[in-house]
Amino acid sequence: MNRPPVLLHALLAAALATAAATAQACTSIVVTRGASRDGSVMVTYSADAPFMPRLLRIAGGTHAPGTMVDVRGWEDNEDRGKIPQAERTYTVVGLVNEHQLSLGETTTGGRPELKNRKGQLDYDALMVLVLQRAKTAREAITLVDSLCREYGFGSSGETFSIADKNEAWIMELIGKGPDVKGIVWVAAKVPDGCITAHANLSRITTFPLNDPDNWLYSPDVVTFAIEKGYYKTDSGKPFNYRDAYHPSQSASVRRACAGRVWSIYRRSAPSQNFSDAYYRGAENVEDYPLFIKPDQQLGLHDVMGLMRDHFEGTPYDMTKGPDAGPYCSPMRLRDLAFKVDGKNYMWERPISTQQSGFVIVNQSRQNLPDAVGGLTWFTPDEASTSCFTPFYCAIDALPAPYTTGTYDKFSWESAWWVTNLVSNLTYDRWSRVYPDVQKAQADQEAALLKMQPVIEETAAKLAAADPALAQSFLTNYSVSTAEAVFRRWQDLAHSILTRNVDGYTKDANGHPKAAGYSEEWLRHVVESRPDQFKLPETKKPVETDH
Template sequence: MKGPDMRKLYFVLLIIITIGAVLMPESSLPCTSLLVTRGASADGSVMITYTCDGEFHPHLGYTPAGDHNPGDSIEITSWGGKVIGKVAQVPHNYSVIGMMNEHQLAISETTFEGREELENRDGLLEYWDLIDLALQRTHTAREAIHLIAELAETYGYRSTGESFSLADVNEAWIMEMIGPGPGGKGMEWVALRLPDGYISCHANKSRIGEFPLNDTLNCLYSKNVISFAVAKGYYNPDAGTAFKFCDAYCPDTPQNRRYADTRVWSILRRAAPSQNISSDYNRFVEGARPYPLWIKPDKKLTIADVFALMRDHYEGTPLDMTKGVDAGPFGSPLRCRPMTWTADSVEYGWERSISTPQTAFSFVSQSRAGLPDAVGGVFWYGLDDTYSSCYVPFYCGINAVPESYTVGTLKKFSWESAWWIFNLVANYAQLKYSYMMPEILSVQREIEGNFLAAQPEIEKTASALSQSNPALMTNFLTDYSVSHAELVVNRWRDLATYLIAKYNDGYVQDSTGRAREMGYPDNWLNEVTKSRPNRFNLVPK
């Protein structure tokens, strides 16, 4: 298959991702990512996560491996489909499922934008082009970093500031980049390898501060990353302070602390509660120090632990979005956009949680040494809000994806679209969140628990087949991933119809099918009567 045709298959996913990102206002920049090293995971997996947040309908993409002729090229197009340039094709590209390739390399991102004047629309490649090409052309995170930098230097970088998470079977890296400004060449960037046994995360704000200049095992960077900042006036070497990438290219503000650092804080505090990580920094308390780039978790994390870390509304903290009058009578963490508003000349803002109804899709990737690549790499994929969704395992060696994950449009509801089914359940739950969400989570935990319990036997069988009959192994894993994904969608359809019938017109059906009046919680009724005294009195006073 020729490069341009193959590229279109994969870009079904990435184009939709980015349209959502491009259309989102600054106050609601999308995405959160967590990185877990081998030594920090319970089973030796390297894991990264991604929440792609925005109001759009994603399709799960698959790119088959392919061979190409000398002189072949890949067309780079604008959103309108206009060809804006070409990139030379390679002799062979690797297969990709979602954002993980056949060699267990996974890449995710969050956009930090940074200094607006450094965006270079004269460059050819957007950040999603770099992810796409790196997944199709490299085996490891380190190789991907070198290729990304090389492509940006050759063809130009077109996007704003980005943080990439990269994972292979041995290492996890954070790479941060920003453009050179209009007409400039390449990009300024730095990449750090996480120390084994540690975790890190980022959420729409640059996180890399100081970095070693003479440690190529653990740190890579562009040759002008410091001198460019000096020339632009972003850093003064005579000031007596160390150069920090984040300070130079993504200056700290009260807004990005609250919007981005609050999510970072919540992941770190939950992974290492013994460290008593304070919220002071994200609340802009004077003298509070930035959060560390990485920490050692209190215990090694399982895949279920990582799922849980990506499901968070700051529960149990003073920022708990399920509490207060703003959570409504049934404790919903939903906050409709926009994120900010003004009343009596005072600006206010909702919290931005890790779990949000505006998530289009999310993933957790597992990359594991000691297993055949086709078996060791698992792309756990979920649609819509992470809190109410269900992660389904897609092995990186499969050669097809379920149809329900590839159809549908935001313009029209469809029972055939997996995304719409998950979206329907999540949205309907807002009517009586405290009642319906426990029922949804019960189904979620049952299904994910079954997947995790079956995983060792599935992989034992697949590993044996990889030695005796690799083609049969591919068919086995493809059938398992695709058929079970469709079973999950069917279960969610049943869940939707069950919830619609049980929670209808404000009533709640009991076990006999009788509609019961449940009313509102006392604490919320008290807030109502306080806010509107004498309005609801049945006997005038």
């Protein structure tokens, strides 16, 4: 049946033109079946940029010969023309398709001279086309290569997370220069029982050239580097993808990028005592392993928690110290780098950051029908102050609050704006407000996770007997659940503002109490300006203005 394409898919929305420079900041985690508690293959993706994402959808279908499709990414909404449509495309919800193929990404930059600005495919448009046309991770890797050879790759270096219900891969790619179509690339299969993570820094170094079950690469990945002078055959060293195509490993790059990988690893495998040395820019120290085995298998909730990290429990805990302000906020205003008295400094760059446009956790599961096994847990804004909501890959409708709104105008009807309102009411008063947000988040997600096995058992039975009914069932559940989360977050915004007003926090009876400041913060203030706030000694009690 030839179905008209729905101009919808998760995360493809008009972005500000100014987002292009900052959208290259994302975090992705890959969890294999053997490393997950329920046998899921999981991929996370945090898109950290000031733009207005919408949860949208592309319907699959068959297409007549000669049909063309628009090439348009979500980052700058630039129209990149048209390419021939595939004869058969698959439905995409979030970054998961109907066959449970799942994608994530981070931009790694690499050698700027290798960017082909005339390439028709940005990384985001490329991801969408691949999800519409591939069934498995290996097919997706092959398709990334062939599409880039045919139409040209217009972005800088990228790392893709590519997973299906059986296996997971990490693929690194970069263009071949101005006006040159094609890419050089390498892809590594994540060993079952292991996890990996990438955060805007190339992760693949040396690799075997004779292990096609676990390593795939472009035929010219080495020879192209030799031709360009990026690799010397007489160096006595094996070919290293990152050294050739992503040579910058400066202290600031490590601080901004490697720290997120370190924090994922140290939380997933504390027994391995991963050093912070590489992240902190120490010389002559090794990077973190490409793959690690977690101490315990990770549950879905554990992975969500990793996406909420601010380095809590480490010396770099962003809720501690004078930079956290009087109410222990992990928010640091951009830019990351700054100067004081001519010296260079840099804030920590956490996984959970206020400029996130959306965060997803995708699940692909072998033990369930595709319509049930593939889903994306989606939240607009950042993960630490919001609630993940499930959207199954088979659904044929979406909740209005997740598809409406514009970046330039607040709306009570937009999930992105309401979630951002809760976040922004929390940031400056974190220690006072965040416990209420965390409770709402924990209660809501616990209820959803408790319901998930029941919903999926029912949906699996329906899928075997009546696929259309299963689709309707999962659509109704996904839509109603998202609408309930949206309403709760509207109520939470009302509650936060009502309870915390004019510097007071109301108690259980509605009586306003002065919030004050912690002694630690007051000590910082006094030490910075000891004479300004000091009162003269007096024998008479000092009256204060209440």
